[in-house]
Amino acid sequence: MNKSDSSHAFTPELARSIYRKAYLINRTDQRFRAMLTNGELAVAYYPVRGQEVTAAAAMSALQPEDYLVTTYRGLHDSLAKGIPSRLLWAEFAGKRTGTCKGKGGPMHITYPPTGVMVTTGIVGSGIPIANGLAMAAQIRGENRVAVASFGDGASNIGAFHEALNMASVWKLPVVFLCQNNQYAEHTTLAAGTSVTSIAERAAGYGMPGVSCDGLDPEMMYQTMAAAVARARAGDGPTLVEAHTYRLQGxxxxxxxxYIPKEELKAAEERASMMRLRQRISERQVTESDLAQIEQEVDAEIEDAVAFALKSDPPDPDEIRFDIYETEQAA
Ligand SMILES: Cc1ncc(C[n+]2csc(CCOP(=O)(O)OP(=O)(O)O)c2C)c(N)n1
Ligand SMILES: [Mg+2]
Structure with missing residues (x-):
């Protein structure tokens, strides 16, 4: 793959859009953690701090109609794929105005209008689902690509290996995006994974495997764009390993x-919004552009939080709906 392909050029417009997404993810995560700390919301949340750039740049390589399957730690992916803030916040708060009418919560976000097809809590389980979505697109002759986003730990699960094998055999239009944040719960990569490069696992399934710096917006975007272009052209799947970092528990x-202090400090610098701001401003994006983006995003989040808080929870009777195709008896 030619990563410097001019069709994947990192234009000022793209740089601005990636900054907007990354800033939105960063501030949404921050606001959400603050609300959990002060008791305004009470729900399980898997923080995405540190992985903002990875999702913002990777999802920018997709079209709105492309599919995404992500995990419990999927706030960054869902926002970067375009879920409206109001609907996301309402779902996080368990309200009927949310993406899943408040019945999914943070672990089960689904919003097909922007291609977010499912978010699962079972490690590795989304990977074969992305295959299914890619296969449906292939059968229907649609020009769609499916992305499975998952962690380094998920690459040790059987479903990962089975799905990569079948995707390669059937040349499915799918991209396997492994966000290697160095930890699976409290276990380091070295303690639970037989290889140091997850991308190398692609060789066992006859597909390209590419590692990139997932904290470098340009490299992340271009690596993903090349994999998406390959899938869209009918040339089959790619395993993309994005080196990123989880800055929280x-x-x-x-x-x-248990995270060594020096390791955390170095990662905080590499993944910081200040560093991203610097990178983006090297791309003919002015200080006033950046300030305007920040102002707009801050207002968007406050509006979404207010919308979520004033929305109603689902009616208890709602529990009978949206599970099976037909309504269940009361
Ligand atoms: C099949 C399965 N086994 C174990 C768990 C418990 N569990 C939840 S998250 C997680 C770690 C997964 O790590 P990784 O894939 O690297 O994703 P990350 O949390 O780092 O984003 C584990 C073991 C689970 N949810 N599902
Ligand atoms: Mg991980």
């Missing part, structure tokens, strides 16, 4: 003192 509130 596994779940909000969990202890993460």
């Amino acid at each position: 596994h779940i909000f509130g969990a202890d993460y003192s």
Whole structure:
């Protein structure tokens, strides 16, 4: 794959859009954690701080109609794929105005209008689902690509290996995006994974495997864009490994003192919004452009939080709906 292909040029417009997405993810995560801390919301949350650039740049390589399957740690992916903030916040708050009428919560976000097809809590289980979506697009002759986004730990699950094998055999239009944040719960990559490069696992399934710096917006975008173009052209799947970092504990509130201080400090610098701001401003994006984006995003989040808080929870009777194709008896 030619990563410097001019059709995947990192234009000022793209740089602005990636900054907007990354800033939106960063501030949404921050606002959500603050609300959990002060008791305004009470729900399990898997923080995405550190992985903002990875999702913002990777999802920018997709079209709105392309499919995404992500995980419990999927806030960054869902926002970067275009879920409206109001609907996302309402779902996080368990309200009837949310993407899943408040019945999914943070672990089960689904919003087909922007291609977010499912968000699962079972590690690795979304990967074969992305295959199914890609296969449906292939059978229908649609020009759609499906992306499975998952963690480094998920690459040790059987479903990962089975799905990569079948995707390769059937040349499915799918991209396997492994966000290697170095930890699976409290276990380091080295303690639970037989290889140091997850991309190398692609060789066992006859598909290209590419590693990239997922904290470098340009490299992340171009690596993903090349994989998406390959899938769309009918040339089959790619395994993309994005090196990124989880700057918090596994779940909000969990202890993460097992992460060495120096490692965390170095990652905080590499993944910081300041560093991204600097990178983006090198791309003919002015200070006033950036300030305007920040102002607009801050207002969008406040509007979404207010919308979520004033929305009603689902009626208890709603539990009978949206499970089976037909309504269940009361
Ligand atoms: C099949 C299965 N096994 C174990 C768990 C418990 N569990 C939840 S998240 C997680 C770690 C997954 O790590 P990784 O795939 O690297 O994703 P990350 O949380 O780092 O984004 C584990 C073991 C689970 N949800 N599902
Ligand atoms: Mg991980």
